[in-house]
Amino acid sequence: MSQMSPVPQAAPAIAFRDVVKTWPHRGGAVAALDHVDLQVPRGGITGVIGRSGAGKSTLLRLVNGLERASSGQVEVLGRDVTAASGRGLRDLRRNVGMIFQHFNLLANRTVRGNVALPLEIAGTPRGRIGPRVDELIDLVGLGPLADRYPAQLSGGQKQRVGIARALATEPKVLLSDEATSALDPETTTSVLALLRNINRELGLTILLITHEMAVVRDICQHVAVIEAGKIVESGSTYDIFAAPTHEVTRSFLSGVTGAALPGFIARRIVPEGAGPAILRITFAGDSAAEPVLSRIGSQLGVDASILSGAIEEIDGRPFGNLTVEVPAADLSRVRDFLHARQLGTEVLGHVG
Amino acid sequence: MSANLAALIWEATLQTLYMVAVSGLIGTAIGLPLGVFLATSKRGELMSAPLANRILGLIVNAMRSIPFIILVVAIIPFTRAIAGTSIGTTAAIVPLTLAAAPFIARIVETAIRDVDGGLIEAARAMGANPGQIIRKVLLPEALPGIVLGLTLAMVSLIGYSAMVGAVGGEGLGDLGIRYGYQRFMPGVMLVVVVVLIVLVQAVQSTGEWIARRLDHRAAKDRGP
Structure with missing residues (x-):
């Protein structure tokens, strides 16, 4: 808490x-x-x-x-x-x-x-x-x-x-x-x-x-x-x-946490598919400042491109939110990597 | 116009003013609380009393349906009981008041219903009781509307007062009929009409001026 x-x-x-x-x-x-x-x-x-x-x-x-x-x-x-x-x-x-x-x-x-x-x-x-x-x-x-x-x-x-x-x-x-x-x-x-x-x-x-x-x-x-x-x-x-x-909470949050997807992606997103996965990563507490993306690149050899993101302060603590695009084949490895670092992830869909 | 006639017109003007002022005053004294009650007593409202609201509403409508000239004649026994006589200027005040009160009640009701319901809610949230809500919120906020409505009522009373000649009510209307019509003196009729126009104009302008002074809803007097 x-x-x-x-x-x-x-x-x-x-x-x-x-x-x-x-x-x-x-x-x-x-x-x-x-x-x-x-x-x-x-x-x-x-x-x-x-x-x-x-x-x-x-x-x-x-x-x-x-x-x-x-x-x-x-x-x-x-x-x-x-x-x-x-x-x-x-x-x-x-x-x-x-x-x-x-x-x-x-x-x-x-x-x-x-x-x-x-x-x-x-x-x-x-x-x-x-x-x-x-x-x-x-x-x-x-x-x-x-x-x-x-x-x-x-x-x-x-x-x-x-x-x-x-x-x-x-x-x-x-x-x-x-x-x-x-x-x-x-x-x-x-x-x-x-x-x-x-x-x-x-x-x-x-x-x-x-x-x-x-x-x-x-x-x-x-x-x-x-x-x-x-x-x-x-x-x-x-x-x-x-x-x-x-x-409902997620939909309220999407407007304020930097988690809203850019329109050109949002229009192409489908729930399932072989296209690149759209992944939302939430950073809480101290991990909000960690260079997670560069580690995904250097340790997993996966290129993740940033779609949207923001870091803000809630009730005096840092809170970050990043939406990235990763190749579908690497999705589960990336998620495991992030979960091991206490970061939250959510798959929003795939680019169709 | 002879000095005699001028004196007659002056006297008739005073009689009209007397009848209108007294019946307007008593009519307001009856109509204002009645209007407040009508505006606040429907089911679920501040002083919820739906049955009393219905009954009073019916009485008010019935009173307002009766043509004034019929009301004057129909209530002669009542007038005699109240005023001690059924003819003359003072007697005329009884039917005028009875016509004015329900009219004023509806006007007050409308003005109060125009007050934003949010204000009642805010006052309730402050812990106000129904009496406080009426005194401190509804009446002050409705006041400009009530004043305009009373102005309308006074103008109507000036018109009605011309009919009470039928029961010896005297006043301007009666003078106009007796001299202008029955004695065929169109000059007198004309003067009577002009005096009535001036009276109505004065009442209307005064009422509007007062209402404007009381009304702060628009940002007309923006400060420096």
């Missing part, structure tokens, strides 16, 4: 236990969540990734009771959300902040007014709201814009207001519903950096849902992959990136 990710403490911040959520549909029912078990460690950033309609949004909304589970149990900070209602549920929600893809800011309140809203709702004395709001606006770097209205802000600034608002009542858990999906890449990076700072400085547990593996790569220590209402794979981000086992 990863040494860098924080050791999960005894009690997780959020625990889903055998959670089922069904929607009525034409007299029958469709399952949005199908027996989900998931634990979200305290103090970490956990990502749930899935396609649209996979059930990730429903999963997130169960945490603060915006949706109710059909069966099973959802526990947040040791309290059972599924059993809470009325005042108890509203108290619990003040300990769980939430940010949204479309920000959901009040158009007719200024930045200051928006950040003050959860405090007003919580019944914070008027005299204490002002200083707290200023503090939060500074925290997210929006000091000079405090009296602007949302329509006068950029998307990234709006999300910063959303974050300040979500932190107002000093929650222990922050839920992020595709918070960067409506933002451009550069803004996404800065909003993610803000989330990571908050996570570190305030010790806040963050559970986020996304359909972008880049978000998981950039800030999540833990990841769960959801497909058709089921968690198909979960674990530390590093392990999942290094050794994905499920098809």
Whole structure:
């Protein structure tokens, strides 16, 4: 397991236990969540990734009771959300902040007014709201814009207001519903950096849902992959990136790990054949820096040509991914050689 | 036009303003909460009460279906019970209010339904109770729309107020009919119409101005 990710403490911040959520549909029912078990460690950033309609949004909304589970149990900070209602549920929600893809800011309140809203709702004395709001606006770097209205802000600034608002009542858990999906890449990076700072400085547990593996790569220590209402794979981000086992995980990964094949190869690839094999090699940990390809050449006498590749850092550790073309006849020798060096391989197909 | 006639028109204008203002005020006092309820009480909504929603919706529709002139006559006993008399300017306020309230309720309902559902969800996630969501989110966000709707209601009331002459309601419309039509004084009719146009114009412009001031949805006043 990863040494860098924080050791999960005894009690997780959020625990889903055998959670089922069904929607009525034409007299029958469709399952949005199908027996989900998931634990979200305290103090970490956990990502749930899935396609649209996979059930990730429903999963997130169960945490603060915006949706109710059909069966099973959802526990947040040791309290059972599924059993809470009325005042108890509203108290619990003040300990769980939430940010949204479309920000959901009040158009007719200024930045200051928006950040003050959860405090007003919580019944914070008027005299204490002002200083707290200023503090939060500074925290997210929006000091000079405090009296602007949302329509006068950029998307990234709006999300910063959303974050300040979500932190107002000093929650222990922050839920992020595709918070960067409506933002451009550069803004996404800065909003993610803000989330990571908050996570570190305030010790806040963050559970986020996304359909972008880049978000998981950039800030999540833990990841769960959801497909058709089921968690198909979960674990530390590093392990999942290094050794994905499920098809859906692989397809999410292909966009972000330098593992995407160039189009001219991808169009010619066939599952079986006598043509050169397309092999993906994953490097984890220290081997990421090893000159493996030149050794294949010098020790096996095999020429492997590089098709694509990248080395990046995940959760503070190097992680590499290389796609090469090797003659079909040498494939098994090359794989044995690589496996002996603790490298992962996967045959993507053959050039037809 | 004689000074006498000018005084008549002035008096009639005040009567019209009185009827419209009072019925508009009471109509809003009834219509606003009713509209809030209609907008939030369907099944699964904030104050889910589907049966009450259906019944109130039916009553509101029924009230709005009755032609105003028929309403005026049909509720005379009710008017007498409320106002103590069934004729005169004050009595006219009763049918005007009854016409305005359901109209305003639908306007408020529409404005509230226009508020982005994401805002309700955000407020729920903050731990807001239904009352707080209505007071702090729905009404303030719907306010520009409500003000425009109330403007529309006031303009309609000015029109309706011209019909209450049928029960001795007086006001501009009544003056126009009695002098302009029955005594064949087209000049009076013309002046009445002009005063009505000015009134409607003033109400409309004021309403739009207020709504614009309240509405921050567009980036029109981008700062430095």
